[in-house]
Amino acid sequence: MKILEYLSTLDRRIIYLVLAIVVILPLIFPSIQRVRVMDPVGKLFAAIDAIPDEQILMLDFDYDPQTQPELEPMAVALLRHAFNRRIKVAVLSLYVQPLGLAKKALDQVAEEFNSQAKIRADSIVYGQDYVFLGWQPPPIVPLLGMGISIAEVYPRDYYGLRTDSLPMMHKVRNFNDVGIIVCVSGGNAPIWWVAYSQTRFGVAVGAGITSVYASELYQYFQSGQFSGLMIGMKGAAEYEETVASSLRVSGRRKATEALGSLNAAHLTIIIFIIIGNISFVARRRK
Amino acid sequence: MNITSDPWIWIGGLLTLCIFSFLYKDNPFYKFAEHLFVGVANGYFLTFTVHRVLGPNLFVPLFVQGRIWYVISLTVGMLYILRFVPRVSWLVRIPIAVTIGYYTGAVIPATIQADIIRQIQATILTPQNFQSWNAGSSGIIWSVILFVGVACTLSYFYFSREHKGVLGVTSKIGVIFIMVGFGAAFGYTVMARVSLLIGRFQFILGPWFGIIE
Amino acid sequence: MKRTLPLILVFIFGIMGIVPYYIPHGGYQTLDNMVRNDFLRILSAFAIVLGLGSLMKVHIDKIKKHRENWPYSYVLIIGFVVSGFIGLFGGIEGNGMLPTSIASFKFDIETLYLNIIVPLGSTMFALLAFFMASASYRAFRVRSLESALLLSAAFIVMLGVIPLGDRISPHLPTFAQWIMDIPNVASKRGITFGIALGGLATSLKVILGIERSWLGGKE
Known part of the structure; x- marks a missing residue:
């Protein structure tokens, strides 16, 4: 019983230390974790894969540093998919904080493809294959305005170039030219795309969300308002797996690398809850 | 182990440790880092507001292209600044009224369509919904459970009558669904928080200390 | 004047926000687009400037008064x-x-x-x-049937979303998915209906001038 008494008064810093160790060790000594691709991610991949040549993929990268580890791997995997399949991409953010991370993901994946390109036609060119529209507030301006004219909402791109001067944008006027909008967000933004852009202009919406919002946002996938859905680190790992196995695209898979730590941490927290409850019951009996 | 010599990675790493120091207890390093974050984040915000919003959407059309009607937007926008002048501070209500008015108006059809009509369509018992599960004959059972769950959850939040009789039974079933829903939310929240911690350790062990790739 | 003008404006712009959804007329859509692009956007940029100004004011005051x-x-x-x-x-x-x-x-x-x-x-x-791990250990107690249900669902989901769960039993991820698909959607959809109806009522009250707390102050 002494051990139960000790456990019931365990210092919080010991709990912190245990958690830190179980997260760090699998990162230093990684093991291969296979991930099963579930229906929501499979549907998102299929929806993007089916974008016709005359339409583009619009990516709303709305993750800030606070949710970066979960959502950045999704952004990278989506870009790898699009660039590999030569789907033209327009990237934007509804908020200012995600801008730098959106640019980081774009630069990283464009560099990955360009460093492997053997001939000029293989490379990914800014303005022809992708554009970075940047940020225009408040969110309702792009959400509704792009249904009429993308160039009016974004007169200049992130780099300050005139949007209508970019070759890719000559044929892209509004949501009619967008195959699907995929919103990778740490908040509620995917619902806004559904509520404002989809209901008024009929555009398809997919989402990559932080797991905190999974429970709340899942109903929009069940109702068919989201064409597909990625949830948290696991969803990101599933998309990485799909891109790697279906398209043979190589590159670092940060979400898949994290699965070992995720295994250990989940198990630890389950054990914490069980021990906490055992010591609670023991104390109550006493 | 291959520790970086990049000064910016060192700055990022040390700032990371300043925040982690809060785990021991609140201290000056944490407070310093917290205030620095707010300061620099707002500097970033200001930069993009001026260069990418006010520049191309107001200053260029008004002062370069001579579109004089942008004076209206400029004038109404400037009313926000009068918030700091006590005698005329009420004028700030004008731009606030315009913004709140448009938002509350636009949200009405959006909510009716996305959060009510489409959600009802996905809940009611129709052959189309039975098939949407791709579960054969089980689809009917899943649809019925979903329908009962939504109805019972709603009944739990109906407070105009005492929860007795039929309402008592349905609200109790509603609680079961709500608890399972909250349990799922908790499970996913654990994944979210742990993922963020993994991300930080990937940075410390990777770019900073060079222990992992 | 100090209250009436803002209330008239909130009504006019509220109606302007609703109408384009139901009247997809080209001319009106263009006007609607102009309101957002040339007016709302610039107001929001000035609101940001106001926010930054307020932040600085608070901290300059703090320094002056040695708070x-x-x-x-x-x-x-x-x-x-x-x-x-x-x-x-x-x-x-x-x-x-x-x-x-x-x-x-x-x-x-x-x-x-x-x-x-x-x-x-x-x-x-x-x-x-870290805080969540500590709270799980200290505060997550099974005291009733409801909390037992919550905990069971949480365990199934936590195991179902990691590769280890798939190794324990291939049914675990499927069961976790089922929990998300049905009980979770049922409870969240019930709550969403409540929030949506409450939000609609508040929006109408704001547009019609019944809800005026956003005006702030009594004057």
């Missing part, structure tokens, strides 16, 4: 002024009039973002993992 932790307000103000100066005059891509590098050492706004804002922002949220 608790006032020295840290210097850190905030200096951080804001320096990064704002670099961003405004150094340009977003480091192509402004202010040089943003010394030899190979860069200090443009993007570098500040990636090396100050990103580590600080993400570490602040990473702390939550």
Whole structure:
């Protein structure tokens, strides 16, 4: 019983230390974790894969540093998919904080493809294959305005170039030219795309969300308002797996690398809850 | 182990440790880092507001292209600044009224369509919904459970009558669904928080200390 | 005047927000687009300036009156002024009039973002993992049937979303998915209906001038 008494008064810093160790060790000594691709991610991949040549993929990268580890791997995997399949991409953010991370993901994946390109036609060119529209507030301006004219909402791109001067944008006027909008967000933004852009202009919406919002946002996938859905680190790992196995695209898979730590941490927290409850019951009996 | 010599990675790493120091207890390093974050984040915000919003959407059309009607937007926008002048501070209500008015108006059809009509369509018992599960004959059972769950959850939040009789039974079933829903939310929240911690350790062990790739 | 004019404006712009959804007439859509692009957008930019001004005012007051932790307000103000100066005059891509590098050492706004804002922002949220682990250990107690249900669902989901769960039993991820698909959607949809109806009622009250708390003050 002494051990139960000790456990019931365990210092919080010991709990912190245990958690830190179980997260760090699998990162230093990684093991291969296979991930099963579930229906929501499979549907998102299929929806993007089916974008016709005359339409583009619009990516709303709305993750800030606070949710970066979960959502950045999704952004990278989506870009790898699009660039590999030569789907033209327009990237934007509804908020200012995600801008730098959106640019980081774009630069990283464009560099990955360009460093492997053997001939000029293989490379990914800014303005022809992708554009970075940047940020225009408040969110309702792009959400509704792009249904009429993308160039009016974004007169200049992130780099300050005139949007209508970019070759890719000559044929892209509004949501009619967008195959699907995929919103990778740490908040509620995917619902806004559904509520404002989809209901008024009929555009398809997919989402990559932080797991905190999974429970709340899942109903929009069940109702068919989201064409597909990625949830948290696991969803990101599933998309990485799909891109790697279906398209043979190589590159670092940060979400898949994290699965070992995720295994250990989940198990630890389950054990914490069980021990906490055992010591609670023991104390109550006493 | 291959520790970086990049000064910016060192700055990022040390700032990371300043925040982690809060785990021991609140201290000056944490407070310093917290205030620095707010300061620099707002500097970033200001930069993009001026260069990418006010520049191309107001200053260029008004002062370069001579579109004089942008004076209206400029004038109404400037009313926000009068918030700091006590005698005329009420004028700030004008731009606030315009913004709140448009938002509350636009949200009405959006909510009716996305959060009510489409959600009802996905809940009611129709052959189309039975098939949407791709579960054969089980689809009917899943649809019925979903329908009962939504109805019972709603009944739990109906407070105009005492929860007795039929309402008592349905609200109790509603609680079961709500608890399972909250349990799922908790499970996913654990994944979210742990993922963020993994991300930080990937940075410390990777770019900073060079222990992992 | 001080209250009536804003109430009239909120009504007019409220109706302007609703109508384009139901009247997809080209002319009206163009007007609607102009309201958003040329008016709302600029107002929001000034609102941001107001927010930044208020933040500075609070911290300058704090320093003047030597309130608790006032020295840290210097850190905030200096951080804001320096990064704002670099961003405004150094340009977003480091192509402004202010040089943003010394030899190979860069200090443009993007570098500040990636090396100050990103580590600080993400570490602040990473702390939550520790607090959550501690709370799970100390506070997550099974005291009733309801809490047992909550805990069981949480365990199934936590195991179902990790590769280990798939190894324990291939049915675990499927069961976790089923929980998300049905009981979870049922409860969240019930709550969503309540929130949506409440939100609609509040929106109508604001547009019709019944709800006036947003005016602030009594005057």
